């Protein structure tokens with residue numbers, strides 16, 4: 001099975017953001033591995049819960065950073081996070097009644113994370129850099 005790993009292609013250059021993104025990749029990868037190895041449902045549930053709660057933490061962190069930086073598209077970006085969380089909740093519900101599979105969830109996570117980082121997160125970086133003076 002192909003690993004899902006954070007690479008320099010996804011680097012925003014902001015250390016904390018990058019390490020949080022890398023951890024989201026790692027949690028997704030753990031879920032893929034557990035599913036492939038036929039892990040017990042209880043440990044799969046745990047892996048899903050860990051991912052959901054870490055996504056919440058990460059989104060709050062990102063939103064506070066964007067807010068401090070006065071990022072002009074904050075409202076839109078927050079909306080994307082909310083939409084993603086709604087989808088994630090639907091997947092979790094679907095898993096519990098077997099209407100979706102774990103691999104559908106992990107594909108969603110891979111697509112969402114990669115596209116969101118490249119298309120959306122990269123956009124707020126200049127605003128944050130202006131504020132912190134952090135160099136790329």
Ligand SMILES: [Fe+2]
Pocket residue numbers: 062077081116120121
């Ligand atoms: Fe984001």
